[in-house]
Amino acid sequence: MSTTNNIQLNNLTAISPIDGRYWGQVQGLSEYFSEYALIKYRVQVEIEYFIELSKLVELKPLNAVNKEEDHKKLRDIYLQFKESDAQKIKQIEKTTNHDIKAVEYFIKEKMHTELQYSEVVTEFIHFGLTSQDINNTAIPLSIVESVEKVLIPQLKQSIIEPLRQFSQQWKSIPMLARTHGQPATPTTVGKELMVFIERLENQINHLEQSVPHTCKFGGATGNLNAHKVSYPTIDWVSFSEKFVKILHPSLKRMRFTTQIEHYDNVASLLDAFKRINTILIDLCRDIWTYISMEYFNQKLVKGEVGSSTMPHKVNPIDFENAEGNMGVANALYEHLSAKLPISRLQRDLTDSTVLRSIGVPFSHSLLSFKSIQRGLSKLVLNEPNIAKDLDANWAVVSEAIQTILRREGFPKPYEALKELTRVSGNKKITESDIHTFIESLSIPDDIKSELKLITPFNYIGIISDF
Numbered sequence: 001m002s003t004t005n006n007i008q009l010n011n012l013t014a015i016s017p018i019d020g021r022y023w024g025q026v027q028g029l030s031e032y033f034s035e036y037a038l039i040k041y042r043v044q045v046e047i048e049y050f051i052e053l054s055k056l057v058e059l060k061p062l063n064a065v066n067k068e069e070d071h072k073k074l075r076d077i078y079l080q081f082k083e084s085d086a087q088k089i090k091q092i093e094k095t096t097n098h099d100i101k102a103v104e105y106f107i108k109e110k111m112h113t114e115l116q117y118s119e120v121v122t123e124f125i126h127f128g129l130t131s132q133d134i135n136n137t138a139i140p141l142s143i144v145e146s147v148e149k150v151l152i153p154q155l156k157q158s159i160i161e162p163l164r165q166f167s168q169q170w171k172s173i174p175m176l177a178r179t180h181g182q183p184a185t186p187t188t189v190g191k192e193l194m195v196f197i198e199r200l201e202n203q204i205n206h207l208e209q210s211v212p213h214t215c216k217f218g219g220a221t222g223n224l225n226a227h228k229v230s231y232p233t234i235d236w237v238s239f240s241e242k243f244v245k246i247l248h249p250s251l252k253r254m255r256f257t258t259q260i261e262h263y264d265n266v267a268s269l270l271d272a273f274k275r276i277n278t279i280l281i282d283l284c285r286d287i288w289t290y291i292s293m294e295y296f297n298q299k300l301v302k303g304e305v306g307s308s309t310m311p312h313k314v315n316p317i318d319f320e321n322a323e324g325n326m327g328v329a330n331a332l333y334e335h336l337s338a339k340l341p342i343s344r345l346q347r348d349l350t351d352s353t354v355l356r357s358i359g360v361p362f363s364h365s366l367l368s369f370k371s372i373q374r375g376l377s378k379l380v381l382n383e384p385n386i387a388k389d390l391d392a393n394w395a396v397v398s399e400a401i402q403t404i405l406r407r408e409g410f411p412k413p414y415e416a417l418k419e420l421t422r423v424s425g426n427k428k429i430t431e432s433d434i435h436t437f438i439e440s441l442s443i444p445d446d447i448k449s450e451l452k453l454i455t456p457f458n459y460i461g462i463i464s465d466f
Contacts, residue, residue, distance in 0.1 A: 011023055016360070018360060018363045018364070018367075022363075022367050025366070025367055025370050026363040026366050026367055028150055028366075029146060029150060029359055029362055029363050029366060031146075032142045032143075032145060032146035032150070032359065033142065033146065033358065033359020033360075033362065033363070034359070035086070036083060036086045037142060038138065038139070038142070039086045039089055039090075039099075039103065040078060040081045040086065041138035041139070041141055041142050042099075042100065042103045042134050042135070042138045043077060043078045043081060043085075043103055043106070043107060044078040044138070044141075044247075045134050045137050045138045045141070045247065046103060046104065046107055046125055046126060046134060047074050047075060047077055047078055047107065048075075048243070048246060048247060049127075049129070049243060050062075050074065050107075050124060050125055050127075051071050051074055051075075052239070052242075052243050052246065053124055053127060054066040054070075054071075054124075056231075056234060056239075058231050058233065058234055059124065059231070061120045061121055061124065062121060062124055064121075065117065065121060070115070073114070073115055074115070077107065077110050085106070088106060089102045089103055089106045090102070092105050092106060098131075099131075100126075100131035100134050100135070101131075103134070104125055104126045107122075107125050108122040108125055111125070127226075127227075127230075128219055128224070128226035128227040128230065129217075129219065129226075130219060130220045130259060132216060132259050132260045132261070132347070133216065133217050133218065133219065135352070135355070136215050136216035136217070136260055136261040137215040137216070137217055137244060137247065137251070139355060139358070140213050140214065140215040140251060140261070140266070141215075141247050141248055141251065143213065143266070143269065143358070144213040144248055144250050144251065145248070146359075146362065147207065147269070148250075150366065151273075151362060151365065151366060152204060152207070152208070154366060154369050154370070155200070155204070155276065155369055156204075157373075158369040158370055158372060158373035159200065159280070159283075159369060159372050159373065159376070160197055160200055160201065162373065162376045162377070163193050163194075163196060163197050163376070164197055166189075166190070166193050166376070166379070167189075167190040167191070167193040167194045167197065167466060168190065168466075169190070170188070170189035170190040170193070170381060171188060171189075171190035171191070171463065171466070172188060172190070172463075173188055173189045173190065173381070173383060173386065174186050174187075174188055174386075174387075174390060174456070174457045174458070174460050175187055175188060175189045175192065175295070175386050175390070176386070176389045176390050176393055176396065176456065177192075183393040183395065183396055184396065185396055185399055185459070185461070186390065186396060186456050186457075186459050186460050187460060187461075188460055188463055189295075189381065189386070190463075190466075191463050191464075191466075192286075194466050196279065196282070196283045197466075199279045200276065200279055200280075203272055203275055203276045203279065204276075206272055207269065207272050207273075211265060211268050211269050211272055212250075212252050212265050213248070213250045213251050213252065213265065213269075214251075214252050214253070214254050214261060214264075214265045214266075215244055215251050215252070215253055215254070215261055216253070216254055216257045216260060216261035216262075217240045217243065217244055217253050218240065218253075218255075218257055220259060221258060221259050221346050222256065222257035222258055222259065222346075224236045224237065224240070237255065240253055241253045241255075258343065258345070258346040258347055259346050259347035260343060260347050260351055262341055263340035263341045263351065264341050266336075266337075266340055267336070267337035267338075267340055267341050268337075270333040270336050270337040270361070271333065271337050273329075273333055273361070273362070273365060274329075274330045274333040274334065274337070276365070277326040277329055277330050277333075277365060277368070278326075278330065280322065280326055280368065280369075280372060281323050281326050281327070283372070284319040284320075284322050284323045284326075284372065284375075285319075285323065287316070287319050287375065287376075287379070288316050288319050288320070288323075291316045291319075292316075293385075293389075294382055294385045295381070295382055295385060295386050295389075296379045296380065296381060296382060297379075297380040297381075297382050298314050298316065298378045298379065298380065299377075299378040299379075299380055300314065301378070316375065318371045318372065318374045318375030318378070319371070319372065319375045321367075321368075321371045322367075322368040322369075322371035322372045322375070323368075325364040325365075325367050325368040325371065326364065326365065326368045328361070328364045329361040329362075329364035329365045329368070330361075332357065332360055332361035332364070333361050335354070336354060336357070336358060336361070339351075339354055340354065340355070387457070390456040390457055391431075391456065392428060393428075393429075393456060394428075394429050394430055394431050394433065394434050394455075394456060395421040395423075395428075395429040396456055396459070397434060397454045397455065397456060397459050398417040398418075398420065398421045398429075398434075399417075400451075400454045400459050401413070401417060401434070401438070401451050401454065402414050402416070402417040404447070404450065404451060405441075405443070408443060408447055410441070410443060420433070420437050431455075435452055438451045438452055
């Protein structure tokens with residue numbers, strides 16, 4: 001076995017497929033969930049906190065830097081943050097063995113060398129805070145921004161919009177439904193796609209309206225002890241709650257915490273994405289099945305190979321890839337949502353360890369969204385095959401006939417239709433069988449005519465507007 005230690009990280013040497021094979025499709029999330037992004041968000045929180053402190057008249061050493069010019073220069077530290085800055089912080093961490101302290105020392109050095117701030121001023125960086133005030137604000141900020149700017153827009157663009165176009169295009173095309181895998185009351189292709197649109201939009205509404213993005217900003221054990229003892233006349237609770245809103249209007253500070261945020265709402269968000277994935281797995285399996293039934297064909301992609309040995313194969317690989325990646329994502333969502341809300345007493349380190357992986361399930365979800373988009377773009381409706389299947393299953397109108405017979409007071413209509421339509425072997429109920437049965441009934445001619453108008457093609461019920 002090779003013991004080479006000088007392998008450089010790239011798309012071929014990365015252990016995770018997210019950072020290797022799939023990097024090109026998910027790299028947009030690096031802006032929110034990479035080590036570089038986490039460091040940058042931490043710097044942003046520290047800088048914005050310092051700026052807000054400078055606005056407090058009671059903090060006299062900072063009065064001189066409460067100027068727009070100073071605030072702009074301070075914000076440039078994170079707005080112009082480069083990879084080399086992150087590398088410098090990682091170098092400092094080799095000495096401190098503490099990631100947040102490394103951020104603090106980096107900012108202080110910037111203030112000394114670029115802004116010529118005195119040590120009295122720079123000591124208000126990280127004033128009264130513990131590491132988790134920074135982490136438990138920076139990470140929720142990265143999550144809310146990734147959800148708003150990448151994940152939800154991609155879900156809508158990749159899946160909901162194409163599904164909506166198909167549903168409109170195929171709204172009136174009748175299709176045989178299947179319950180328990182067996183022929184059932186007809187529906188329409190468009191309506192069946194609307195089922196998934198409604199489910200997904202419900203989850204998006206839940207995410208946007210019902211799941212708060214909460215953070216922790218309260219000192220060593222959540223009580224703002226150091227703040228209170230240093231400046232007892234300042235309303236630190238109000239200050240902290242207003243501060244997190246400056247970072248993002250959707251952030252909400254939890255008042256009662258230990259050293260860390262309790263993560264209940266992060267867990268709720270992860271569970272919501274797990275539900276979205278579950279809905280999409282359901283979609284992928286349905287589309288996969290319709291393709292196998294030849295209700296859908298797939299457009300050929302020039303040069304693409306379906307099988308290394310069977311030249312004819314055109315496989316539904318995009319839906320299969322999506323299903324597999326969503327399974328990986330859901331396993332991680334499940335672990336994170338179950339683990340994060342649990343911490344021994346006022347804090348242990350397990351949350352920090354698992355939070356470093358929070359971008360991984362989001363990346364697998366994003367990858368799945370794009371795979372489904374590719375799969376949907378290849379779909380071609382095989383309307384003749386759908387019609388053929390309907391015409392081969394006239395037994396499905398038996399529900400309609402027995403219901404009208406009930407309306408007319410006909411004795412035991414269900415049993416009569418059951419006797420006619422439950423057949424075995426190769427026997428299939430045909431249009432002729434249905435009409436012969438209708439003619440045998442002792443009912444008025446106008447009712448017979450009404451029943452004969454019912455076909456598998458028009459017995460589609462009420463299709464709501466969409």
